[in-house]
Amino acid sequence: MKTNEKQLPPITxxxxxxxxxxxxxxxxxxxxxxxxxxxxxxxxxRSSKEETISIAxxxxxxxxxxxxxFKIEKKQTN
Numbered sequence: 001m002k003t004n005e006k007q008l009p010p011i012t013x014x015x016x017x018x019x020x021x022x023x024x025x026x027x028x029x030x031x032x033x034x035x036x037x038x039x040x041x042x043x044x045x046r047s048s049k050e051e052t053i054s055i056a057x058x059x060x061x062x063x064x065x066x067x068x069x070f071k072i073e074k075k076q077t078n
Contacts, residue, residue, distance in 0.1 A: 023062065024065070024067075025060065025063050025065040026060060026063040026065070028061065028062030028063060030060075030061045030062070031058040031059060031060055031061060033058060033059075034056075034057050034059045034066065035054045035055065035056055035057070036054070036055045036057055037052055037053070037054055037055075038052070038053050038055065039051075039052055040052070040053060055069075057069070
Protein backbone atom coordinates (compact mmCIF):
# COMPACT_ATOMS: atom_id res chain seq x y z
CA MET A 1 0.00 0.00 0.00
CA LYS A 2 1.24 3.48 -0.84
CA THR A 3 2.10 5.73 2.07
CA ASN A 4 -0.25 8.52 0.96
CA GLU A 5 -3.31 6.24 0.72
CA LYS A 6 -5.79 6.43 3.57
CA GLN A 7 -6.92 3.23 5.21
CA LEU A 8 -10.67 2.87 5.58
CA PRO A 9 -11.92 1.71 8.95
CA PRO A 10 -13.31 -1.84 9.02
CA ILE A 11 -17.06 -2.18 8.63
CA THR A 12 -18.90 -4.09 11.32
CA UNK A 13 -22.11 -5.72 10.16
CA UNK A 14 -24.56 -7.67 12.33
CA UNK A 15 -25.49 -10.64 10.11
CA UNK A 16 -28.78 -11.04 11.98
CA UNK A 17 -29.93 -7.73 10.48
CA UNK A 18 -29.30 -8.76 6.86
CA UNK A 19 -31.98 -10.12 4.55
CA UNK A 20 -31.79 -13.84 3.77
CA UNK A 21 -31.78 -14.88 0.11
CA UNK A 22 -34.31 -17.62 -0.54
CA UNK A 23 -34.92 -19.90 -3.51
CA UNK A 24 -37.69 -18.45 -5.70
CA UNK A 25 -38.99 -21.97 -6.42
CA UNK A 26 -39.15 -23.72 -3.04
CA UNK A 27 -38.22 -21.10 -0.45
CA UNK A 28 -35.05 -22.96 0.56
CA UNK A 29 -32.32 -20.95 2.28
CA UNK A 30 -29.26 -23.14 1.67
CA UNK A 31 -27.21 -23.29 -1.52
CA UNK A 32 -24.26 -25.16 -3.00
CA UNK A 33 -21.78 -23.56 -5.35
CA UNK A 34 -21.67 -25.21 -8.76
CA UNK A 35 -19.63 -24.21 -11.80
CA UNK A 36 -20.67 -23.64 -15.38
CA UNK A 37 -17.83 -23.98 -17.88
CA UNK A 38 -17.53 -21.88 -21.01
CA UNK A 39 -15.08 -22.38 -23.84
CA UNK A 40 -13.43 -19.21 -25.15
CA UNK A 41 -12.29 -19.53 -28.78
CA UNK A 42 -8.70 -18.62 -29.56
CA UNK A 43 -9.84 -15.62 -31.60
CA UNK A 44 -11.45 -14.09 -28.50
CA UNK A 45 -8.86 -14.93 -25.87
CA ARG A 46 -5.98 -12.70 -24.81
CA SER A 47 -3.50 -15.54 -25.17
CA SER A 48 -4.67 -16.41 -28.70
CA LYS A 49 -5.24 -19.96 -27.44
CA GLU A 50 -8.52 -21.67 -26.67
CA GLU A 51 -9.36 -21.27 -22.99
CA THR A 52 -11.94 -22.53 -20.54
CA ILE A 53 -13.51 -20.24 -17.96
CA SER A 54 -15.47 -21.25 -14.88
CA ILE A 55 -18.51 -19.33 -13.70
CA ALA A 56 -19.65 -19.94 -10.12
CA UNK A 57 -23.41 -20.31 -9.67
CA UNK A 58 -25.60 -21.09 -6.67
CA UNK A 59 -27.82 -24.22 -6.62
CA UNK A 60 -30.60 -24.66 -4.07
CA UNK A 61 -29.87 -27.82 -2.09
CA UNK A 62 -33.57 -28.45 -1.52
CA UNK A 63 -34.92 -28.40 -5.10
CA UNK A 64 -31.79 -28.04 -7.28
CA UNK A 65 -32.86 -24.73 -8.86
CA UNK A 66 -30.01 -22.76 -10.45
CA UNK A 67 -30.58 -19.14 -11.44
CA UNK A 68 -28.88 -18.85 -14.83
CA UNK A 69 -27.44 -15.33 -15.16
CA PHE A 70 -27.11 -15.78 -18.93
CA LYS A 71 -30.73 -16.67 -19.56
CA ILE A 72 -32.87 -13.73 -20.57
CA GLU A 73 -36.28 -14.15 -19.03
CA LYS A 74 -39.10 -12.91 -21.23
CA LYS A 75 -41.93 -11.06 -19.55
CA GLN A 76 -45.27 -12.63 -20.24
CA THR A 77 -47.79 -10.38 -21.95
CA ASN A 78 -51.49 -11.02 -21.79
